[in-house]
Amino acid sequence: MAIKTFISKKNKIINQALDNYLPAADLKPSKLHQSMRYSVLAGGKRLRPILTLVAAKLVGDLAEEDVLPAACAVELVHNYSLIHDDLPSMDDDDIRRGQPSNHNKFSPALAILAGDxxxxxxxxLLSDIKAVDAKKINMITKELAEGAGHQGMVGGQVVDIESEGKEIDSQELDYIHRHKTGALLKTSVRIGALMGGAKSEELTALTTYAEKIGLAFQIVDDILDVEGSSEKLGKAVGSDSNKDKATFPAIYGLSESKELAAETVEEAKEALDIFTDEANILKELADYIIQRDY
Amino acid sequence: MAIKTFISKKNKIINQALDNYLPAADLKPSKLHQSMRYSVLAGGKRLRPILTLVAAKLVGDLAEEDVLPAACAVELVHNYSLIHDDLPSMDDDDIRRGQPSNHNKFSPALAILAGDxxxxxxxxLLSDIKAVDAKKINMITKELAEGAGHQGMVGGQVVDIESEGKEIDSQELDYIHRHKTGALLKTSVRIGALMGGAKSEELTALTTYAEKIGLAFQIVDDILDVEGSSEKLGKAVGSDSNKDKATFPAIYGLSESKELAAETVEEAKEALDIFTDEANILKELADYIIQRDY
Incomplete structure (x- = not known):
C-alpha cells in the first residue's frame, strides 16, 4: 500500500530531525535528556508531523527541511502530553508503545520534568525558524499554544479526567475528543498550512479536514480499545473502558461507531474538494486512519 | 522604605494584568481555570515581572502596559514551576505562600495540567504582543524557552532532585542555583532589556546584574531556610535542609554565606555602572533581595 511506504519514508526523515533537535543524551543533566529522548524516539506513527509536512507542501513551495522544525515541534508537544497522561496521578499507564512508560522507566519526577x-x-524550535518571516512564526507559535493549552489539548485532558467513573452525554464526549486529541491534530495541519502560506479558503478547507480526521481518529481509537489487540494499540486493551472512561462504543454502540468513523472520513475528504489531485495524499492519510487496525 | 512602595505599586499593576490574562474561573473547563488562577493570584513578590518592567524602562521608552504581557509571561512560567515543584512526586510540599499548595487544594492531576x-x-501571551516587531518577539520567545527549559530552569530542578540525600560539592550547588532559580531571573531581566531595545553593552551589563542577583537570591533563600520564620518564607522552615538538599549554609556555613550574599549584591550593583542614576531602582531591588527577611 503506497500510503504505508509514504508514511515510512516520512517517518525516517522526521525521526532523524527529532534526533537532531533533542539534546544529546550525555549532555548535563543527562538523565533529563535521556528521559526526553526515550519517549520521543520510542517510535509512534508521527501522524502529526506528517500532516504538517503534507499540508505545507499542498499549499506552498517551501522545502521540506524548512518545515521540519515546525512539524517536530508539534510531535514534541504530542509526546510531552503522552508522558504526563501516563503519570500515576493521571491515567497511571505502565506501558506506552509496548515499552515501560516514561515514569516507569525513569521516575515520576523525571517524567514530569521531561514533559515540561x-x-x-x-x-x-519555533523561535529558531528562519525559513519564513517572523510574523508567520508568531502566528504559528500562537497556533501551537492555543492548540496545546487550556482551551485545547490540556482542556480536553482535564474534562476527560473529570469524566472518569461518571455517565457523560455525547456532547461532553464530543468536547473531550475535539480538545484532547482533535485540537493538536488540527494544529498540526494548520501550522503546515500557515508555514506554506495558505490562502484563506485553503486554510478553512484544511481546518475542516483536520477536525474531521481528529474525530475519526478518536472513534477508531475507542473501537480498538474494545476489539483491537494490545499489540496494535501499544497499550492494554480495555485500558480506557476499564476506567469507566467515556468512549464512542460505550455511548453509540460498536456498529454505529464504525459507521460514524467511515462517514467522518468521507467528510474529511470532501473538505479537500477545492484542491487538485495534489490533495490525494491527505485523502489517503484519512483512509489510513480508519483502516489502520480493524 | 521607597523600594517597598515601588514594589507594592508595581504589584498591583502586575496582579491586575495577570487577572486579565488568565482564563475566567467560570470558563470551561472551570476546575482547570480555577486551579491556574488559584496559584498565580495567590500573591508572591512578583520580583520577576518587576525586573522585566524596570529593565525595559531603563533602556527604552516603551509604555509600561506594552511590556506587561512579556513580564506576566515570565511570572506564569515561575508559577507553573512552583506548582510542579510542590507535587508529591517532586518536593512534596503541602503549603505554598501560606496556603494549601495547588495539588493539595485541587488534585495532583489538576496541578500537573494547570502547570502545563x-x-x-x-x-x-508572547505571541500576542503587538508593541514590538515580530523579530523581537521571536527573540523573546527563544529567551523564555531557553531560560525555562532543559538547559535552564528545568535542568536545574532535575539536578536539584538528583542531589537530594547526596553530598554535593560547591560546583554542583552552583549549577543547581544558576539554573533552577538563576536562569529565569536572568530571563526576566533580559526579556525586559530586549523589549526595550537594549544596546549590546546594556544587555551585557543587565545580564551580569541578573546573574548576580539570582545567586544572591538563592543564598538568602538558603539562609532563611536555616534561620528565618516559616511565615516569612511561606513554607516550613528547614523544609529544604530536612531533605538533605544542597544549601549554601550547609556547604559554606551561615556566616560565610551571609558575607557571600552581600558581596554578590555589590557585584550586581557594580555591573550597572554604565547606566545613569536611572538604574538606581535596580540597585535598590538588589539590596531589597538580601534585606528582605534577616
Whole structure:
C-alpha cells in the first residue's frame, strides 16, 4: 500500500530531525535528556508531523527541511502530553508503545520534568525558524499554544479526567475528543498550512479536514480499545473502558461507531474538494486512519 | 522604605494584568481555570515581572502596559514551576505562600495540567504582543524557552532532585542555583532589556546584574531556610535542609554565606555602572533581595 511506504519514508526523515533537535543524551543533566529522548524516539506513527509536512507542501513551495522544525515541534508537544497522561496521578499507564512508560522507566519526577522540557523545547524550535518571516512564526507559535493549552489539548485532558467513573452525554464526549486529541491534530495541519502560506479558503478547507480526521481518529481509537489487540494499540486493551472512561462504543454502540468513523472520513475528504489531485495524499492519510487496525 | 512602595505599586499593576490574562474561573473547563488562577493570584513578590518592567524602562521608552504581557509571561512560567515543584512526586510540599499548595487544594492531576497550561499560556501571551516587531518577539520567545527549559530552569530542578540525600560539592550547588532559580531571573531581566531595545553593552551589563542577583537570591533563600520564620518564607522552615538538599549554609556555613550574599549584591550593583542614576531602582531591588527577611 503506497500510503504505508509514504508514511515510512516520512517517518525516517522526521525521526532523524527529532534526533537532531533533542539534546544529546550525555549532555548535563543527562538523565533529563535521556528521559526526553526515550519517549520521543520510542517510535509512534508521527501522524502529526506528517500532516504538517503534507499540508505545507499542498499549499506552498517551501522545502521540506524548512518545515521540519515546525512539524517536530508539534510531535514534541504530542509526546510531552503522552508522558504526563501516563503519570500515576493521571491515567497511571505502565506501558506506552509496548515499552515501560516514561515514569516507569525513569521516575515520576523525571517524567514530569521531561514533559515540561519537551513542551518548552517545542516553542524554542519555533523561535529558531528562519525559513519564513517572523510574523508567520508568531502566528504559528500562537497556533501551537492555543492548540496545546487550556482551551485545547490540556482542556480536553482535564474534562476527560473529570469524566472518569461518571455517565457523560455525547456532547461532553464530543468536547473531550475535539480538545484532547482533535485540537493538536488540527494544529498540526494548520501550522503546515500557515508555514506554506495558505490562502484563506485553503486554510478553512484544511481546518475542516483536520477536525474531521481528529474525530475519526478518536472513534477508531475507542473501537480498538474494545476489539483491537494490545499489540496494535501499544497499550492494554480495555485500558480506557476499564476506567469507566467515556468512549464512542460505550455511548453509540460498536456498529454505529464504525459507521460514524467511515462517514467522518468521507467528510474529511470532501473538505479537500477545492484542491487538485495534489490533495490525494491527505485523502489517503484519512483512509489510513480508519483502516489502520480493524 | 521607597523600594517597598515601588514594589507594592508595581504589584498591583502586575496582579491586575495577570487577572486579565488568565482564563475566567467560570470558563470551561472551570476546575482547570480555577486551579491556574488559584496559584498565580495567590500573591508572591512578583520580583520577576518587576525586573522585566524596570529593565525595559531603563533602556527604552516603551509604555509600561506594552511590556506587561512579556513580564506576566515570565511570572506564569515561575508559577507553573512552583506548582510542579510542590507535587508529591517532586518536593512534596503541602503549603505554598501560606496556603494549601495547588495539588493539595485541587488534585495532583489538576496541578500537573494547570502547570502545563500556564507554561503554554506564557508562550501564547508572547505571541500576542503587538508593541514590538515580530523579530523581537521571536527573540523573546527563544529567551523564555531557553531560560525555562532543559538547559535552564528545568535542568536545574532535575539536578536539584538528583542531589537530594547526596553530598554535593560547591560546583554542583552552583549549577543547581544558576539554573533552577538563576536562569529565569536572568530571563526576566533580559526579556525586559530586549523589549526595550537594549544596546549590546546594556544587555551585557543587565545580564551580569541578573546573574548576580539570582545567586544572591538563592543564598538568602538558603539562609532563611536555616534561620528565618516559616511565615516569612511561606513554607516550613528547614523544609529544604530536612531533605538533605544542597544549601549554601550547609556547604559554606551561615556566616560565610551571609558575607557571600552581600558581596554578590555589590557585584550586581557594580555591573550597572554604565547606566545613569536611572538604574538606581535596580540597585535598590538588589539590596531589597538580601534585606528582605534577616
Amino acid at each position: 522540557a519537551l513542551l518548552t523545547l517545542a516553542f524554542e | 497550561a500556564l507554561l503554554t499560556l506564557a508562550f501564547e
